[in-house]
Amino acid sequence: MFALPKFEPQNFTLGSGTLQPDPVIMSTGHVDTAVYTSPERFAAETELFGKVWLNIADVADVANPGDWIVRDVHCRSASVLIWRDKQGKLRAFHNICTHRGMKLVWGESGNSLRFSCPYHAWAFGADGRLKAVPDEGCFPGLDKEASALRPVNLGVWEGFIFINLDPEPRQTLAEYLAPVSARFQNLPFKDFPHRVTMKQVIDTNWKLGLEAQSESYHIRALHSRTVSGMVSTTANPFCHPLFWEALGQHRTWSTAINPEYELSDTRPVQKYSFLHSAQLVGATDADPTQEKADGFNGREAIDRGDPASWGSDQMVLFPHAQINAGSNGCWLNRFQPISPDRCEWEAVYYYRTPSSHSEVFSQIYALAFNRDTLIEDNGAIERQQAVLKSGAVPYIQFGEQEMMCRHSAAVVQGAVDGLMPIAVAAE
Ligand code: FES
Ligand SMILES: [Fe+2]
Numbered sequence: 001m002f003a004l005p006k007f008e009p010q011n012f013t014l015g016s017g018t019l020q021p022d023p024v025i026m027s028t029g030h031v032d033t034a035v036y037t038s039p040e041r042f043a044a045e046t047e048l049f050g051k052v053w054l055n056i057a058d059v060a061d062v063a064n065p066g067d068w069i070v071r072d073v074h075c076r077s078a079s080v081l082i083w084r085d086k087q088g089k090l091r092a093f094h095n096i097c098t099h100r101g102m103k104l105v106w107g108e109s110g111n112s113l114r115f116s117c118p119y120h121a122w123a124f125g126a127d128g129r130l131k132a133v134p135d136e137g138c139f140p141g142l143d144k145e146a147s148a149l150r151p152v153n154l155g156v157w158e159g160f161i162f163i164n165l166d167p168e169p170r171q172t173l174a175e176y177l178a179p180v181s182a183r184f185q186n187l188p189f190k191d192f193p194h195r196v197t198m199k200q201v202i203d204t205n206w207k208l209g210l211e212a213q214s215e216s217y218h219i220r221a222l223h224s225r226t227v228s229g230m231v232s233t234t235a236n237p238f239c240h241p242l243f244w245e246a247l248g249q250h251r252t253w254s255t256a257i258n259p260e261y262e263l264s265d266t267r268p269v270q271k272y273s274f275l276h277s278a279q280l281v282g283a284t285d286a287d288p289t290q291e292k293a294d295g296f297n298g299r300e301a302i303d304r305g306d307p308a309s310w311g312s313d314q315m316v317l318f319p320h321a322q323i324n325a326g327s328n329g330c331w332l333n334r335f336q337p338i339s340p341d342r343c344e345w346e347a348v349y350y351y352r353t354p355s356s357h358s359e360v361f362s363q364i365y366a367l368a369f370n371r372d373t374l375i376e377d378n379g380a381i382e383r384q385q386a387v388l389k390s391g392a393v394p395y396i397q398f399g400e401q402e403m404m405c406r407h408s409a410a411v412v413q414g415a416v417d418g419l420m421p422i423a424v425a426a427e
């Protein structure tokens with residue numbers, strides 16, 4: 001019943017010709033461990049992050065005129081100011097003053113239609129223009145127009161903000177997302193406006209983070225104390241996915257849950273919480289008397305395979321973001337490289353706006369429960385990175401149930417080989 005679905009990788013483009021997921025990784029599941037540890041490979045991936053569209057924030061972060069946020073792309077040493085002007089236009093700029101290169105904005109978010117540099121007080125408007133220069137007479141040759149903030153390309157899809165650090169991107173955001181947007185349309189992201197964000201710097205390679213969230217094989221072992229019973233069943237003990245599909249360089253898959261999982265009276269708080277429908281994955285016991293907006297289940301292009309066993313659908317947006325759609329909301333992971341053995345993990349949870357105290361309580365409980373599960377993941381992948389660096393194991397091996405990891409590794413490999421080839425080998 002839970003035979004693995006078929007998976008057909010596709011060629012893809014990042015705007016510079018046709019690229020191919022690495023065929024050896026796809027067929028054998030073997031990935032050289034140096035891919036996770038080598039400075040040369042990391043340098044190539046850093047180049048990649050400077051050329052492709054990156055899912056970086058939510059439009060809701062900058063909803064009103066004057067709203068601004070700062071987002072870092074660590075591996076590029078890029079600080080990006082995303083700013084909505086008085087007319088409502090959203091723009092992105094490098095967060096660098098054009099006088100002497102000071103970081104212009106030192107905070108993380110706020111509302112303002114003008115920024116004055118902390119160093120010498122050059123002032124810039126939300127359109128990026130240089131508005132004021134103290135003691136301007138001492139800059140006789142100053143080209144004020146050319147001294148505007150340096151723009152960063154920005155695009156929006158389904159309420160998510162994407163940036164591209166390449167001054168001349170090789171493809172538009174629409175082209176980059178075409179395989180995903182053709183598949184997923186009119187999803188109810190807007191029904192889940194209540195957001196909570198978690199962030200952590202993890203001492204691991206960013207790809208190990210992505211991979212831990214791209215397979216269910218580990219749930220039975222690593223999550224035996226948390227979610228294993230909610231997912232693993234006698235019929236599907238190793239949590240095989242219900243569905244998966246390549247979407248160019250991106251991919252999607254459906255996770256399975258245990259439809260017979262019973263909330264236990266020995267865990268009354270958990271039972272209370274899950275009955276109030278804050279559980280993101282599966283909610284078969286949710287209180288039927290509560291009137292709710294529809295979730296992602298039952299949507300066209302979502303909820304494939306056996307509906308009773310459906311847990312969530314995941315869209316993995318190359319290179320580093322995962323959007324997960326469940327019955328009662330969605331959540332997103334971003335894994336941003338910092339160095340070969342360090343990354344920043346950001347998780348955003350999107351819920352319905354709670355309409356009762358019990359729902360508020362349930363959401364907070366569900367978040368704490370998710371956090372506990374994710375700490376199991378993050379603790380594991382730090383240990384994994386620490387010993388991978390020894391080089392004692394020359395390659396890792398993904399099984400056929402870890403096909404999303406194979407595809408993830410094969411696509412990054414294909415992109416690196418196609419765009420900035422380097423020689424990487426285990427010592
Ligand atoms: S560096 Fe910004 S005003 Fe001098
Ligand atoms: Fe996990």
